[in-house]
Amino acid sequence: MTSEQGAPAGTLDGTRDGAAFPGEALVPDPAAMRRVCGHFATGVTVVTALAEGRWIGATVNSFTSVSLDPPWVLFCLRHDSRLLTAIRAGGRFAVSILAAGQGGVAMDFAAEGLPAFDGLDCLTGxxxxxxxxxxxxxxxxxLAEEYAGGDHRIVVGAVTALGVLDDDAAGRRGPLTFYRGRLARLDKECER
Structure with missing residues (x-):
């Protein structure tokens, strides 16, 4: 079955960012990929490691759980990431799940070359x-596994310790999210 334009039924117009659909090979450009995936809201984390006696960290929104038993998580880092080098060298890292009020922290850790830890209150795990x-x-x-993933590496971690730092405050503030290229917060929960 096809639409009036000849596109397969159930498609918008038979194209997806310039490539015919279905059947034609689809290789979207990076800007289109970023635009479409930007409509998927994610949480925001800062992943940190100890490298040569110094802390290093980066903002990461590709974080997700992989397994509950055993407890594994994953995230992705660019091939040339200094944090990736530190994680490989030390074999260990920490993930902080950011709260809604930590947008400035997320921006600091996303910027190259900034001393993001200056004046920041941290616990040492x-x-x-x-x-x-x-x-x-x-x-x-x-560090449990590492895989190739296009222009990134997929880092899989075996969880050795975890915790909620302040359950009451976390419930009031909620998590920091990233949506359509911007940091955001959850306004309210959806009704069932």
Missing amino acids: ATGAPILRGSVGYLECR
Whole structure:
């Protein structure tokens, strides 16, 4: 079945960002990929590690859980990331799940070359990596696996410790989110 324009039924117009659909190979450009995936809201984390006696960290929104038993998580980093180099060298890292009021922290850790830890209140975890106070929760991990993923590496961590830093505050503030290229907060929960 096809639409009036000859497109397969159920499609918009038979195209997807310039490529015919279905059947024609689709290789979207990076800007189109970013635009479409930007409509998927994600949480925001800061992943940290200890490298040569110094803390290093980066804002990461590709974080997700992989498995509950065993407890594994994953995130993606660019091939040339200094944080990736530090995680490989030390084999350990921490993930701080940012709260809605930590947009400035997320921006600081997203910027190249800024001393993001200056004036920041941190706890030192068993991994030696900093855990950001004020975050909703944290996970400490051992590097379990690493895979190629296009222009990024997929980093899988085995969780060795975790916790919610302040359950009451986390419930009131909620998590920091990233949606359509901007940091945001959840306004309210959806009704069932």
